[in-house]
Amino acid sequence: MDYKLQVRVQSHLEMGSLDDRSMGDLDDECLYSAEMDAQKTQSTDSNEQVSLSSSLPVAGNKMIRNGVYKSIKTVVFSNKLNLLMPFGPLAILVHKMTAHNGWVFFLSLLGITPLAERLGYATEQLAFYTGPTVGGLLNATFGNATELIISIYALKSGMIRVVQLSLLGSILSNMLLVLGCAFFCGGLVYPGKEQAFSKATAVVNSGLLLMAVMGLLFPAVLYYTHTERHAGKSELALSRFSSCIMLLAYAAYLVFQLKSQKDLYVPIGEEGSQNEQNANDDDDEAPEISKWESIIWLAIMTAWISILSDYLVDAMQGASEAWGVPISFISVILLPIIGNAAEHASAIMFAMKNKLDISLGVAIGSSTQISMFGIPFCVVIGWMMGQEMDLNFQLFETATLFITVIVVAFFLQEGTSNYFKGLMLILCYLIVAASFFVHEDTSSSGESKQPKT
Amino acid sequence: MDDQKSNHHNNKSIDLDDSPPFVRIHSHAEIGSSEERAVLELEDERLNSCDSITRKKHPFKETSSSDICHMKCKNSLWNSIKIVIFSSKLNILMVFGPAAIIVHKTTGYHGMVFLLSLLGIIPLAERLGYATEQLASFTGPTVGGLLNATFGNATELIISIFALRNGMIRVVQQSLLGSILSNMLLVLGCAFFSGGLVIMKREQVFNKAAAGVNSGLLLMSVMGLLFPAVLHSTRTELHFGKSELALSRFSSCVMLFAYAAFLYFQLRSSKKLYDMESKTETSDDDEAPEISMWEAIVWLSILTTWIAVLSEYLVDAIEGASTALKIPVAFISVVLLPIVGNAAEHAGAIMFAMKDKLDISLGVAIGSSTQIAMFGIPFCVIIAWIMGQPMDLNFQLFETATLFLTVIVVAFMLQEGTSNYFKGLMLILCYLIVAASFFVHVDLDSVVDKPHKNGE
Numbered sequence: 074m075d076y077k078l079q080v081r082v083q084s085h086l087e088m089g090s091l092d093d094r095s096m097g098d099l100d101d102e103c104l105y106s107a108e109m110d111a112q113k114t115q116s117t118d119s120n121e122q123v124s125l126s127s128s129l130p131v132a133g134n135k136m137i138r139n140g141v142y143k144s145i146k147t148v149v150f151s152n153k154l155n156l157l158m159p160f161g162p163l164a165i166l167v168h169k170m171t172a173h174n175g176w177v178f179f180l181s182l183l184g185i186t187p188l189a190e191r192l193g194y195a196t197e198q199l200a201f202y203t204g205p206t207v208g209g210l211l212n213a214t215f216g217n218a219t220e221l222i223i224s225i226y227a228l229k230s231g232m233i234r235v236v237q238l239s240l241l242g243s244i245l246s247n248m249l250l251v252l253g254c255a256f257f258c259g260g261l262v263y264p265g266k267e268q269a270f271s272k273a274t275a276v277v278n279s280g281l282l283l284m285a286v287m288g289l290l291f292p293a294v295l296y297y298t299h300t301e302r303h304a305g306k307s308e309l310a311l312s313r314f315s316s317c318i319m320l321l322a323y324a325a326y327l328v329f330q331l332k333s334q335k336d337l338y339v340p341i342g343e344e345g346s347q348n349e350q351n352a353n354d355d356d357d358e359a360p361e362i363s364k365w366e367s368i369i370w371l372a373i374m375t376a377w378i379s380i381l382s383d384y385l386v387d388a389m390q391g392a393s394e395a396w397g398v399p400i401s402f403i404s405v406i407l408l409p410i411i412g413n414a415a416e417h418a419s420a421i422m423f424a425m426k427n428k429l430d431i432s433l434g435v436a437i438g439s440s441t442q443i444s445m446f447g448i449p450f451c452v453v454i455g456w457m458m459g460q461e462m463d464l465n466f467q468l469f470e471t472a473t474l475f476i477t478v479i480v481v482a483f484f485l486q487e488g489t490s491n492y493f494k495g496l497m498l499i500l501c502y503l504i505v506a507a508s509f510f511v512h513e514d515t516s517s518s519g520e521s522k523q524p525k526t
Numbered sequence: 527m528d529d530q531k532s533n534h535h536n537n538k539s540i541d542l543d544d545s546p547p548f549v550r551i552h553s554h555a556e557i558g559s560s561e562e563r564a565v566l567e568l569e570d571e572r573l574n575s576c577d578s579i580t581r582k583k584h585p586f587k588e589t590s591s592s593d594i595c596h597m598k599c600k601n602s603l604w605n606s607i608k609i610v611i612f613s614s615k616l617n618i619l620m621v622f623g624p625a626a627i628i629v630h631k632t633t634g635y636h637g638m639v640f641l642l643s644l645l646g647i648i649p650l651a652e653r654l655g656y657a658t659e660q661l662a663s664f665t666g667p668t669v670g671g672l673l674n675a676t677f678g679n680a681t682e683l684i685i686s687i688f689a690l691r692n693g694m695i696r697v698v699q700q701s702l703l704g705s706i707l708s709n710m711l712l713v714l715g716c717a718f719f720s721g722g723l724v725i726m727k728r729e730q731v732f733n734k735a736a737a738g739v740n741s742g743l744l745l746m747s748v749m750g751l752l753f754p755a756v757l758h759s760t761r762t763e764l765h766f767g768k769s770e771l772a773l774s775r776f777s778s779c780v781m782l783f784a785y786a787a788f789l790y791f792q793l794r795s796s797k798k799l800y801d802m803e804s805k806t807e808t809s810d811d812d813e814a815p816e817i818s819m820w821e822a823i824v825w826l827s828i829l830t831t832w833i834a835v836l837s838e839y840l841v842d843a844i845e846g847a848s849t850a851l852k853i854p855v856a857f858i859s860v861v862l863l864p865i866v867g868n869a870a871e872h873a874g875a876i877m878f879a880m881k882d883k884l885d886i887s888l889g890v891a892i893g894s895s896t897q898i899a900m901f902g903i904p905f906c907v908i909i910a911w912i913m914g915q916p917m918d919l920n921f922q923l924f925e926t927a928t929l930f931l932t933v934i935v936v937a938f939m940l941q942e943g944t945s946n947y948f949k950g951l952m953l954i955l956c957y958l959i960v961a962a963s964f965f966v967h968v969d970l971d972s973v974v975d976k977p978h979k980n981g982e
Contacts, residue, residue: 399764472756476930480745483937487738493791497742500784501749507776508753511769513762 144366148191155191160184161381168384174391178403181385182411185378189219190415192374199367217243217443218375219412223382224451230386233455233462234514235404240448241470242405243413245505247440248282248481250410251417253498255432259424260492270429272488278437279482281326285444286478288315292465312463313456316449323445401514405470406506413439429490437485469512473505606821610653617653622646623836630839636846643840644866647833651681652870654829661822679705679897680830681867685837686906692841695910695917696969697859702903703925704860705868707960709895710744710936712865713872715953717887721879722947732884734943740892741937743788747899748933750777754920774918775911778904785900856969860925861961868894884945892940924967928960 149155161184168177196215200208220243224236259268292308292315301307362370393400398407410417416439420432448464455462466474480501484494611617623646630639658677662670682705686698721730754770754777763769817825848855853862865872871894875887903919910917921929935956939949 467760467762469756469760469762472752476745476749476752479934480742480749483745484742486941487735491791493739493787494742496787497746497784500780501746503780504750504753504777507773507780508757511764511773512757513764515762 144362144370147362148195148366148370155187157183157187161188161377164381164384168388173395174388175395177384178388178392181381181388182408185219185223185381185385186411186414188374188378188381189412192218192371192378193415195362195367195370195374198362199364199371202364202367214446215371217439217447219378219382220409220443221447221450222375222378223385223408223412224447225454226379226382226386228451228455228458228460228462231460232386232389233460235386235389235400236451236455236462237466238401238404238470238514239408240443240451241466241474242409243443243447244282244440244474245405245477245502246409246413247416247436247443248477249498249502249505251413251420251439252433252436252481253495253502254417255420255424255429255436255495256490257492257495257499258421259427259429259432260490260495262425263427264492267489267491268424268427268429269489270433272486274430275433275437275485275488277326278441279478279485281322281441281445282437282478283482284322285319285441285448286471286475288319289448289464289466289471289474291315292463293468293471296465297468308465309461309463312452312465315464316452319445319449320453323442323449326441326445399510399513401512402506402509405509433485437481467514473508477501477505606817606825610657610817610825617649619645619649623650623832626836626839630843635850636843637850639839640843640847643836643843644863647681647836647840648866648869650829650833650836651867654680654826654833655870657817657822657825657829660817661819661826664819664822676901677826679894679902681833681837682864682898683902683905684830684833685841685863685867686902687909688834688837688841690906690910690913690915690917693915694841694844695915697841697844697855698906698910698917699921700856700859700925700969701863702898702906703921703929704864705898705902706895706929707860707932707957708864708868709871709891709898710932711953711957711960713868713875713894714888714891714936715950715955715957716872717875717879717884717891718945718950719947719954720876720950721882721884721887722945722950724880725882729944729946730879730882730884731944732888734941736885737888737892737940737943739788740896741933741940743784743896743900744892744933745937746784747781747896747903748926748930750781751903751919751921751926751929753777754918755923755926758920759923770920771916771918774907774920777919778907781900781904782908785897785904788896788900854965854968856967857961857964860964888940892936922969928963932956932960 149158160180164177164180164184167173167180192215196211196218200211203211220240224240227233227235227239256268292312295301295311296308389400389403393403416435420435423429423431423435452462452464465471481498484498611620622642626639626642626646629635629642654677658673658680662673665673682702686702689695689697689701718730754774757763757773758770844855844858847853848858871890875890878884878886878890907917907919920926936953939953
């Protein structure tokens, strides 16, 4: 196992230093490309066989040190996006020196972007070793780990509204912006015909999203119509109960997906339709780092993201005041767009390669994850922490989510896409973003306006 | 043999640009006096159907083939008037127009002025559509499509602009909303219902793709309307009163851009996606237009001016009519105005459905709704912006909720791609519910209906 690692690591080294390696290609590599890896392994295998016999008897300590160094090179230096990584420590520096919240917020946001992407990469690498079931679970949980980590830190600070808004914004940006860009770019590259995708997957995801909207709607309407039995308490209890149900539904959805992968989801296009399915087919692909490395890197990335999230959350209010932008706009629009940048790029790329099912999996799958897993999970975590997070996202946000889910479900039900649909989705996102720009959140902790009733 | 002669003549009329006008005028005059010439058949001519027009041309070519004059000459003034004005029975209502003005000047009785001007506008709207189509046959598919897209709802837009000038913003919003609702529910429902009754054996089918795109656009317009309304009703705007207006103007620009992209997309893919004819005309080369291009333009401007004049009287009389007839202004704007204003389109859509050309009916009904929702409403917001009127996209919660629910119901009904009389009946009954709701709806922002309690 070790020599294989060395071989691949060396090949990565060579690859890493090539200048023409674009980010897109590397994303390709890290997300899915059987051919390149196979070729690479074969060529390096034949080349390195001679030098291997000499490198095997090297002392164990040196090999471990080399391993660490090469592992770092694999994970950290192989992706151009990681140029943004220095912004992380920079943010901490700025925070300690100047405490200019606007800059700290911005820099930590930039610093988190590459980490989020690497976290996804490490998760996928680990998924190779664990088989389809656990691999699917891993992807399902860690797929939006960044948003969850940020949310947990915000919960700890009691910024419940920020949690709700950032999760909502993540759903909106995935459903409208990422999907719209994917449809649009795909449609531009293939103008002659309409691209098709698996209707069944899209419909199931739409159904889950609608169920999530239902779970969010009732607390909001109860609150808004002032018809709760015990004001303030029953809404919270209802939210917690609904969250448990939504988590159960999501677990059942995972079981359903894994069990019926082969029957129900006939992918249109050459490759698999979900990221979890990619894990199945990846026995041909050689993973690039070993299992223990993946776990260690997973832990390191998570820890690093947590630290940066801490600074990010603390700086949010100050940034909002410094830039004159409402907190709701920052949480709903800015945070998710930048946080999702890597997923966004990969979805567009897959659409342009006519693998629309994967794009759909990235975009809509991510939305479903957040709405049916992320939000209820945060409610439960808040319950454990003693924070009063509920599913009442206030009427404006809930109405936004409702209309967005309906619009997207409607667009997806046909099973085809063209550039016009993509354009419409993007324009819808513009309208949503503009609405949040002029939306003042009366229940936010930042603004101390008296809510008019 | 008669057929051969008529065919021969038809071929000739295809080759020449404006072929024997005299023949057609004579025939029109003859036809105009014949009892069996329904208004509907003339709608037929206006709204685009190659088959029926060629069928129609055969009968009167037969009677007048002996009088053929082959010179290429433009219609004289009298003949032109005859074609445009006297050829449709609906134009009997035209006299109500001047009658309205006379009543306004003599008695000032708003109820009568309102009714008369409303009746007077109906034939003008229909003739305007006719002139637009005639002009479109000269300009080719692209510009023709654009013309239809713009002038298709010119009547509603003209009425709205006059209302905006008077600052009656609420009337504008409600009349546009009512136009959308009546097109989506009443016109479509009647078309499905009549078509289903006539063709009992099977379900009629229509082009799902076109319906889907239109439904998507309608949903997007609902989105554009929903946010300002919810912002206002939850009182969560950043700068009270101002941010909603700014958001509305921005959303209007986005919606106009989307509509422009839609027109572009439609023109590009009209051959692939829209197999059967939609509302925009693409090939009129087989049909010979009945009036020359300049005549069409002249008539277009005359009709537009005349509609503008009558609209002014109409708009001025709305409030008085509401008090006189004891009907809320909301009901007049949302239900009465659009039904009457859309009467000609309504009849056309029903007729096409009965001829099993459901795609054309759909184009008339849903295409018109999409036009108003994605072009008419944002256009009025922009015009108001230029005029300095604070019109926004906040249609108030009740109206926005109505539109939202209606769009969802209709999108759902359309998604299957088939129709039967029951679906039509459901849509008509939905419209009855909507109309009843507006009959008992007090518009808090309206000028006339002042509630007894203090509004919020």
